[in-house]
Amino acid sequence: MKKTEENDNAAAVNEEPRIGVYVCHCGLNIGGSVDCEAVALSAAKLDNVVIADHQLYTCSEPGQERIKQDIAEHGLNRIVVAACSPRMHEPTFRSCVQDAGLNKYMLEMANIREHCSWVHLHDKAAGTEKSKDLVRMAVARARYLEPQEEIDVPVIKKALVIGGGVAGIQAALDLADSGYEVVLVEKEPSIGGRMAQIDKTFPTMDCSICILAPKMAEVGRHPNITLMSLTEVTNIGGYIGNFSVTLRHKAKYVNEDCSACSDCMKACPQHAPNEFDVGLATRKAIYIPFAQAVPSQYVIDMDLCLNKNGVRVCEKCVEACERKCINFEDHDREETFDVGTIIVCTGVDVFDAAQIPQYQYKKAPNVITSLEFERLINAGGPTHGQLIRPSDHRIPKSVAFVQCVGSRSRKTNPYCSNVCCMNTIKDALLIKEHWPETEIKVFYIDIRAFGKGFEDLFQRSKMEGVQFIQGLPGEIVQRKNGNLRMIGELMMLHELYDIEVEMVILSVGLKPSIGSDVVRKYLTLSRTSGGFFMVAHPKLRPVDTATRGVFLAGCSEGPKDIKEAVTQASAAAARANIIMHRGMVTVEAITARVDESMCTGCGLCAKVCPYQAIQINDRKKAVVIDAACSGCGTCSAECKFDAITMRHFTDRQILAQIDAFTEFEPEKKILAFCCNWCSYAGADFAGISRMQYAPQVRIIRTMCSGRVAQNFIEHAFARGVGVVLLSGCHIGDCHYIDANTFAEKRYKRMRRLMKQNGLDNNRMQLVWVSAAEGQKFQEKINSLVEKLKTVTPEEIKNSMRFFSEREKQRKEKKQKTRAGK
Amino acid sequence: MSFWRMPLDAEEQGVTVGEVHIIAYRCKGCRYCIEFCPNNVLAESEEFNEKGYHPPYAAKDGKCVNCNFCETICPEFAIFVTEGKPGNLQPADVLHDVKPGRRLQRKRRYGE
Structure with missing residues (x-):
């Protein structure tokens, strides 16, 4: 079977290309701003194109059927689909051509939606011209496509879950219950995350820790879960199915025999504020974060302990411990192991309200945050559930909530933190439940009660007498008796208010956890502008990341409530399960x-x-070494003797694209090389967001910016291109470790070369664009068009002469070396 | 994590306080107790003892947590600690980056 396939492939390389071109209208998405019929007609005139047609929806069943029929009928051996981004539908069309008996690498897509129709909505003529160019470039590349064989690699049936919040707990339990080995890593001494700190959950008013604690305990005793608390991820390498993970276990100084009897804690003389209670209660140097902690084991905070630098000064805890669990010789350990899939649930921190000085947080003692409130109202908290104001420990008679602290503002975070509105309503009801006479005022911009049962809770709070005042206070002023004056403007009435309350609760927003940065770096995840991790597709792949085998759950992906976090965690576990259940993954033949x-x-x-x-x-x-090669193509770009071929992104294919691009008026156009993961995705994002930019740019996709050889750029200039843009992931974010640094080197070399030879080196440009920076891409293109206007015909002619001469010399040199050998 | 507010249960927390006793005539001025005190309670005094050494004294009285390390380490058995009356938690015990108020800052800067 394999033999015949190979023979077929060999035949496919040698035979005359017979190309079918299919231009998709995508309803009005493309058809609205591009004349698809004209594009198809112009494509039909190209060499080797046997058939060119336009369809309303190429991805639809009849659309795909048509391609299959044509392959059989006309003996097509290469297919070009001009439609949406290959990041969207390439798998669809690949399986379509595979069904019709072609190798799936014989498909090429021209992105005329995200890179054309959606970004040139109001310029049909230019959009059509650009589409024609893009199709011509795709056809040129298609001529040199070669069939490739993919290899299957085995998947290690073990998963890593990073972060032990409710999302991480759920994901770990789901995977463990399906029979896979799971390693759950938590950087704090106990799992539980933010949910463990909260008193009640909305909208059902369930006790938060009461519903979480059983799950935490289950994680602790599940035979398939290895729980590693006080552990951080220090390195992740490898690829889907075979990630190699390095962790650092921080020293706990107390071993697993600990029965959490608290004798040691009573003996310890050192005090510090308890992080779990947000500093509202004290803990000792040897402590357990909270009563229900899993693992139920004390740890020693060495920053606080008297026994520093190995000098054992105080042994009170050691003397108090009956089971002899305390060991000051303990030290940090590193551990490396392999896993097949990774679920990232790194969670969130809360916004630091002190960044808004007019709210007096950290200055006025009676201004607290919503997280501090949760600890105050919690029966397990420092006040055993008494809501007292910190200045005089008295139960306040009037309380004000301030919404959107650190959310929905240009000065802090622009996004909505999603949970604060309902959290405030829940908090207000909790106060009313315990102290019905308390006067409660909520200062807000909009109340967003969008979920199931949320509106009922909102109405109930109104019925209970909670007052909602539209208009955030401009300033909070502390009075001598500790009361606070809220001064602001009513949004509807345009009247000023000046209201005195006894206590203020700032409803702080959420921001991504600081620790997630390490994870992001090693897994090359992208972030949105808010700093949350980006999913592969916001609608259809809501838990996958661009890195295969890595999934997201919980608030690290965006602010969300407990229910959504749990839903997402189960989804992520199910997605990871698919990969591990099959036991094999196909690695792209690139x-x-x-x-x-x-x-x-x-x-x-x-x-x-x-x-x-x-x-x-x-x-x-x-x-x-095939298994280790990830396909960035840097080697191929560096090889001076053309000895390395980067499969599916060969020199010949890319040069053919450049040739097709330069056929008509190249001096009036911009050639952009974009890497598949960041900048191509960034350009896609600009399209999805309909960010309009100048239509002069044509994009060539490579897997990495490191693939772009200097001779590609020189060839483009030799053919008379006006401006060349090289674009990739930000330094440090490269999908291929550091391959983009080579792109930067070549860019600098190119600029130097042009300057030394009297050419305008501003025609060579570089920009780092992440997958979320559509706007940056748009701005860059628009600024390049300004540059393009200043490029004179004289300049173009000079550069054409110079670079053609260089190309000729290079060719001669190469022939000489070859002859010499 | 840094905190700015005194914990609400600060008053309930009994802090162990040790009383440092120094037998001045035994001291030979090796300074071990001063160097190794984890809370830096001790300092060298200006006075001389019979042997001509400067014995230590409890410079930060009340900061001693009765760990007894000075007692263990002293080669001359010249220092010992007894447990005193439990004290209360002070702001400086828990808060490590308290910023003084504006008025206090000004006072410190210009020495009103």
């Missing part, structure tokens, strides 16, 4: 190949490979 006859064994490729996937063997030839 890896490097070395042509030994051309290789001189110079070793440059081995030096630049971010994965050390290339080695020089005894015969002085480069060898690629």
Whole structure:
């Protein structure tokens, strides 16, 4: 079976290309601003194009059926679909051509929706011209497409869950119940996360810890879950199915025999504020964060303990401990193991209200945050459920809530934190439940009670007498008796108010956890403008990330309530389950190949490979280790002898695209090289958000900006392109460790070369665009169009002459070396 | 994590306070107790003892937590600690980055 396939593939390379072009209207999404019929007609005139047609929805069943029919009828061997982004429908069309008997790598997509119709909504003529160019470039590339064989790699049936909040707990339990081994990593001494701190949950008013504690305990005793608290992720490498994870277990100084009897704590002389109670209660240097903590085990805070630097000064806890669990010799340990899938649930921190000075937080003692309120009203909290004001420990008669502190503001965070409105309503009802006479005022901009049962709770709070005042206070002023004056403007009546209350609760927003930055770096996840992790597709892949085998759950993906976090965690667990259940994943066939006859064994490729996937063997030839190669293409771009072919992104394919691009008026256009993961996705994002920019730009996709060889850029200039833009992930965010630094090097080399030879080096540009920075892409393109206007025909002519000369020299040199060998 | 407010249960927290007793004539001025005191309670006094050394004294009285390390480490058995009356938690015990108010800052800067 395999033999015949190989034979087929060999045949496909040699036979004359017979290309079918299908232009999609996508309803009015493309058809509204691009003349699809004209695009199809122009495509039909291109060489090797056997058939070119336009359809209303190519991705629909009849659309795909049509492609399959044409392949059979006209003997097509390459398909070009001009439609949406390949990041969207490439898998759909790949399986379509595969059904019709073609190799799935014989498909090429021209992105005329995200990169054309959606960003040039009001310029049909320019949009149509651009689409024609994009299709011509796609056809040019399609001519050189080659069939590829994908390999299956085994998946390790073990999952890593990062973060032990409610989302992490749920994901770990779901996976463990399905029979997989799970490692749950938590950086704090106990799992539980934010939910453990909260008193009641909305809208059902369930006791938060009462419903969470059983789940926490289950995690602790589940045979399939290895719980690692006080542990941080220090490194993650590898790829889907075979991630290698390194963790650092911080020293706890107390071993697992601890029965949490609290004798040691009573003996300890050192005090500090308890983080779990947000500083409202004290803890000792040896402590357990809260009563229900899992693992139920004390830890020692070495920053506070008297026994520093290995000098054992105080042994009161050791003397008090009956079971002899305390060991001051304990030290940090590192551990490395392999997992198949990773679920990231790194959670959130709360906004620091002191950033808004007019609210007097940290200055006036009776201004507290909503998280502090949760601890105050909690029966397990520092006041045993008494809502007292910190200044005089008296139960307040009037309380004000201030909404949107650190949310929905240009000065702090622009996004809505999603949970604060309902949390305030719940808090107000809790106060009313315990002290019905308390006067409660809620200062708000909008109340967002959008979920199931939320509106009922909102109406109930109104019925209970909670007053809602529209208009946030401009300032809070503390009076001598500790009361607070709320001064602001009523939004509807345009009247000023000046209301005195005894206590103020700031409803603080959520922001991504600081610790998540390490995880982001090693898993190359993208962030949205708010700093939350980005999913692969906001609607259809809401828990997947752009990195295969990595899933998101809980608030690290965006602010959400407990129910949503749990839902998402179960979804993430189910997605991870799919991969591990199959036991095999198919790895894309985009890896490097070395042509030994051309290789001189110079070793440059081995030096630049971010994965050390290339080695020089005894015969002085480069060898690629397929399983380690991730397909960035940096080696191919660096090779001076054309000995390395980057499969599916070959030199010939990319040069053909450049040639097709430069066929008509190249001096009036911008050529952009975008990496698949960040900047191409960023350009897609600009399209999805309908950010309009100038239509002169044409994008060529590569897997990494490191794939863009200097001779591609030189070739483009030799063919008379006006401006070339090189674009990739931000430094440090590269999907291929650090391959984009090579793009930067080449960019600088290119700029220097142009300057030294009297050319305008501003025609070569570089921009780092992340998947969320559509706006940055838009601004860059618009600024480049301004640049394009200043490029004179004289300048173009000079650069064409200079770079053609260089190309010719390079070719001669290459032939000489080859002849010499 | 840094905190700015005294914990609400601060008054309920009995803090162990040790009373430092120094047998001045035994001291040979090795300074071990001063160097190793985890809370930096001790300091060298200006006075001389019979042997001509400067014995230590409890510079930060009330900060001693009765860990007894000075007692253990003293080669001359010249220092010992007894448990005193439990004290209360002071702001400086728990708050490590309290910023003084504006008025106090001004006072410190210009020395009103």
